[in-house]
Amino acid sequence: MWKLLAPVLLLAGVVLTISLTDVRDPPADFTFINRGDVATLDVQRMSWMQDIRVARLVYEGLIGNDIFTHDYEPRPGVAERWDISDDGLRYRFHLRPDAKWSNGEPVTAHDFVYSWRRALLPDTVSDYAAQFHLIKGGAAFYNWRQAEIDAIEAMPAGPERQAAASTLWKRTEQAFIEMVGLRALPSDDGRDGAILEVELERPTPYFLDLCAFAIFFPVYPPLVKQYEHPNPETGRLEIGSGWTKPGVLISNGPFNLTRWRFKRDMRFEKSPTYWNRDAIAIDTIAMPSVEDPNAQVLAFESGAVDWVSDVSPSYRRYILQRKREFYDEVRAARRAWEDGGRLGTEPPDIDAMIEQGWDPVAIDSALPTDPRKNIHAFPAFGTYFYNFNCQDKLADGRDNPFKDPRLRRAFALAIDKQRIVREVRGVGESVARTLIPPGSLAGYTPPQGLDFDPVAARALLAEAGYPGGRGLPTIEILFNKDGGHDLIAQSIAKDWQDYLGVNVALQMREIKVFRNDLKNQNFMVSRAGWFGDYGDPTTFLDINRANDGNNDRRYNNPDFEGLLDRANDETDPAKRMSLLQEAERILVERDLPLVPIFQYVQMYFFNPDQITGISSHPRQEQNLFLIDRLGDGKGADKVKALPPRNPPQEPGGNS
Numbered sequence: 099m100w101k102l103l104a105p106v107l108l109l110a111g112v113v114l115t116i117s118l119t120d121v122r123d124p125p126a127d128f129t130f131i132n133r134g135d136v137a138t139l140d141v142q143r144m145s146w147m148q149d150i151r152v153a154r155l156v157y158e159g160l161i162g163n164d165i166f167t168h169d170y171e172p173r174p175g176v177a178e179r180w181d182i183s184d185d186g187l188r189y190r191f192h193l194r195p196d197a198k199w200s201n202g203e204p205v206t207a208h209d210f211v212y213s214w215r216r217a218l219l220p221d222t223v224s225d226y227a228a229q230f231h232l233i234k235g236g237a238a239f240y241n242w243r244q245a246e247i248d249a250i251e252a253m254p255a256g257p258e259r260q261a262a263a264s265t266l267w268k269r270t271e272q273a274f275i276e277m278v279g280l281r282a283l284p285s286d287d288g289r290d291g292a293i294l295e296v297e298l299e300r301p302t303p304y305f306l307d308l309c310a311f312a313i314f315f316p317v318y319p320p321l322v323k324q325y326e327h328p329n330p331e332t333g334r335l336e337i338g339s340g341w342t343k344p345g346v347l348i349s350n351g352p353f354n355l356t357r358w359r360f361k362r363d364m365r366f367e368k369s370p371t372y373w374n375r376d377a378i379a380i381d382t383i384a385m386p387s388v389e390d391p392n393a394q395v396l397a398f399e400s401g402a403v404d405w406v407s408d409v410s411p412s413y414r415r416y417i418l419q420r421k422r423e424f425y426d427e428v429r430a431a432r433r434a435w436e437d438g439g440r441l442g443t444e445p446p447d448i449d450a451m452i453e454q455g456w457d458p459v460a461i462d463s464a465l466p467t468d469p470r471k472n473i474h475a476f477p478a479f480g481t482y483f484y485n486f487n488c489q490d491k492l493a494d495g496r497d498n499p500f501k502d503p504r505l506r507r508a509f510a511l512a513i514d515k516q517r518i519v520r521e522v523r524g525v526g527e528s529v530a531r532t533l534i535p536p537g538s539l540a541g542y543t544p545p546q547g548l549d550f551d552p553v554a555a556r557a558l559l560a561e562a563g564y565p566g567g568r569g570l571p572t573i574e575i576l577f578n579k580d581g582g583h584d585l586i587a588q589s590i591a592k593d594w595q596d597y598l599g600v601n602v603a604l605q606m607r608e609i610k611v612f613r614n615d616l617k618n619q620n621f622m623v624s625r626a627g628w629f630g631d632y633g634d635p636t637t638f639l640d641i642n643r644a645n646d647g648n649n650d651r652r653y654n655n656p657d658f659e660g661l662l663d664r665a666n667d668e669t670d671p672a673k674r675m676s677l678l679q680e681a682e683r684i685l686v687e688r689d690l691p692l693v694p695i696f697q698y699v700q701m702y703f704f705n706p707d708q709i710t711g712i713s714s715h716p717r718q719e720q721n722l723f724l725i726d727r728l729g730d731g732k733g734a735d736k737v738k739a740l741p742p743r744n745p746p747q748e749p750g751g752n753s
Contacts, residue, residue: 123357123365126384128709128725131394133408134580134609135361135387139342141315142217145225145648146613147629151407153312154721155366155383156349160191160210160294160309165713165721166740170633172306176205176316176350177294186301187234191294191309192285198371199318199350206291207282209316215274216322217313220244221335225647226313228640232305234279234297242277243270250333259331266333300666307632318348352378352723361387379726379733389580398472398703405712406703407720409473410581414701415524417473424470455743458714462706463737472705478698479538479716480629481530481638484513484575484590485621488653488691493620499562499570500622503689508558509573509623510693511551512597513590519696522585530694532686533628534638538716542635542675545683547694552597559598567599576605576621578612583625586695616650626650626692629718635678636662642685642692653691658684710738 132148141153154162160177163170177191197205216222217230218240224230231237246266253259279297284290298305308314325338341347344355352375353366364385368378386403388394391411397403409417431445451461462471486500486509500506515529531547556566564570573594577583584606591602607615615621628648630637639662640646644654661681668674686694700718711725726733 123382123384126365126382127380127727128382128405128722129384129386129403130405130407130722131388131397131403132385135389136358136364137613138339139347139355139358140337140339141312141317142213142222142224143337144312148407150312151720151722152364152385153315154351154719155353155723156347156351156355157312157315157317158197158351158372159312159315160193161306162721163307163310163717163719165715165717165719165724166738168715168740168743170307170715170717170719172310175310180306186303187298189296189298189305190283191296193292193294194373195289195292196373197350198373199348200354200369200371201318201348202371203318204291205316205350207294208291209319210294211280211282212319212322213316214280214314215278216317218243218274218278219270219335220247222337223647224313226311228643228646229308229311229313232298232300232302232308234299235277236279236299239274239277242273246270247332247334255331263328263330263333267328267335301669302666303671304632304634304636307634311631316350318350321346321348353383361389363387378723379730380723383722383725391580395703399469404704404709408581409701409703412582412585418475418525418701420470421473424465424468428465457739457742459706459710459712460737460739463710463739467707469705472703474702474704474706474712474714475525475699476702476714476718477535477716478629478700478718479535480627480698480700480718481533481535481694482586482625482627482696482698483530483533483692483694485616485624485626485651485692486690487619487622487624488651489619492622493618496571498622499564502562504558504562505564506690506693507548507688508555508562508598509594510690511548511555511558512593513693513695514550514593515695516550518586518589522582522589523696525699525701527696527699530697532682533692533694534630534635534682535697535716538630539633539635541671543679545679545687547686548690552593555597567601570600572601572603574603574605574622576607576612576615576624578609578625579606580609587625619650619652624650627698629698633717635675635682636665639678639681639685651691653689655684655689658689706737710736713738713740715740 132151134146134148136149136152137146138144138149139153141157144150144153158175161172161175164173176193176197178194179192181190193205193207199205214230217224217227218236220240220243227240231240250259250262250266253262281295282291283293283295285292321341325341327336329336344358347355352369352372354369356367357363357365366383368375368381388397394406395411398406425448428446428448432447435442435445446464448461458474458476465471486506487498488501489498490501492498519527519529532544534544536544559565559567575587575591577587587604591604594600594602616624628638628641641648642653643649643659658681661677665674665677668677685691702712704712708728709725710728712720724738726735728735
């Protein structure tokens with residue numbers, strides 16, 4: 099197989115050489131390839147995983163998640179402790195006095211108030227603005243601001259409109275103070291902005307988890323304000339991005355951004371002002387931009403990078419097969435040792451480690467050195483799905499056939515997902531019938547979802563007015579060219595042509611164009627995916643609310659939203675989960691604004707004998723400031739892993 103891949107890898111080598119040239123810095127302590135180029139370092143405007151991963155390097159929120167605990171336990175960040183009222187409506191975060199910005203200024207509660215207000219402004223166009231509506235008065239403030247802007251923009255041009263626009267920002271600042279439950283309070287000893295007080299609209303069991311999410315991180319107000327100016331004609335805040343550049347950006351995280359050359363590289367250095375800098379075991383991080391999946395493989399194999407965050411070449415199943423073969427060899431050596439009288443060095447017992455619930459990373463670290471163990475496939479808290487545009491009209495004005503849920507359901511039933519995961523993907527992913535991965539959230543059981551049923555699909559197609567596909571326009575599938583999306587699209591197109599008799603056109607776009615088309619609903623059907631941001635079903639369900647910035651489908655169903663609203667007000671955990679299950683049932687069994695295809699397996703490249711700090715937790719929230727290069731004398735030089743799920747009983751312990 100590798101001989102057949104030689105020409106591909108040769109070409110990849112050329113791509114890699116070009117991408118890594120003109121880098122004159124000394125080698126970084128840790129080098130990794132992100133899953134895509136970073137689009138923004140404005141945390142309130144982020145949405146993509148690669149952006150959020152870098153945000154956790156250069157910023158820090160009130161709290162973080164311990165990614166080496168199964169429950170993702172909260173750990174102190176800028177807040178050294180927090181108090182929650184008995185009714186669950188009031189949080190007080192006590193900020194540590196040694197939390198500093200990269201310019202040495204203290205991080206205060208005022209910075210969080212400013213940053214969270216940015217997220218609540220419709221001007222910011224944050225995909226996650228709805229998360230801040232959990233704060234008391236947050237939704238009312240957002241709607242007030244939008245209504246004021248709409249009213250000014252509806253006025254005829256002239257002095258009256260300009261006068262209204264010129265006063266809007268002052269009125270907005272006052273409205274925020276009066277309407278929104280956010281306060282910066284002094285400490286008992288008088289330290290200004292030492293406490294952030296947050297009032298919620300209703301008890302939110304996952305609010306601490308949200309505070310660890312990058313969108314809730316602070317930005318440095320004196321800098322960002324220089325790039326935000328009200329439009330004199332509309333009052334709408336015009337927001338620039340120049341403050342995110344290296345040499346300009348002021349951040350508060352473990353690392354500082356020292357270089358950012360788009361589609362070339364990023365580089366980070368440990369921040370001398372970070373409060374917990376002594377716990378960080380690496381000083382520099384490099385992130386070259388290597389888009390070609392084959393070049394990414396070569397970059398790792400050649401030692402140019404330490405971690406590839408998304409192994410996605412078309413032949414990755416064969417790479418994973420080599421690891422399975424390695425495991426089989428270790429098992430065979432174990433059996434031979436047992437059958438041979440247990441003579442010589444005892445080989446590792448992989449099956450015993452698995453039975454005892456060992457972390458996969460810990461297992462690999464305990465195995466003999468071999469390059470085949472450097473590929474890792476971890477179950478992920480994410481689902482790959484296809485969007486259906488649910489609007490009445492397509493972006494170009496044509497009638498949209500997928501406004502009819504019967505048609506969406508028909509097309510969903512006509513996808514052979516088993517063939518996709520078995521023949522197209524081949525890396526152990528499971529067929530998805532639901533948006534929320536089964537078993538991923540304690541206390542939640544997803545609905546059944548739909549199976550592959552082309553007979554029922556054809557019946558629904560006829561019921562919707564298109565028997566045998568007659569009368570339907572050509573079905574257009576939008577996808578980006580990376581990550582094997584083309585192969586999935588080809589498989590789905592074949593199913594729809596064979597089982598429904600429709601014509602299908604594949605529309606492959608560069609990632610930037612794809613993102614823009616997705617956000618502007620310039621598609622009929624599109625590929626999509628979602629990884630949960632926090633540990634609650636709403637992290638998947640809320641992206642289908644009509645006003646959610648991640649609702650690229652423009653799906654709108656009052657029944658669905660009513661169930662989510664009732665769940666928000668429900669204090670009984672079991673009843674709340676039941677309401678959320680019914681909401682998901684509407685999505686995946688009745689309305690089908692999206693069709694789940696498979697639950698992700700995240701594939702990485704890293705050498706567990708050299709690098710530790712990468713977590714196998716399904717949430718896949720990698721905090722790269724935890725990286726430790728084993729054996730270099732810095733840090734603990736000890737493998738970091740999740741504790742065993744089923745730890746063996748200690749001798750003499752309680753049974």
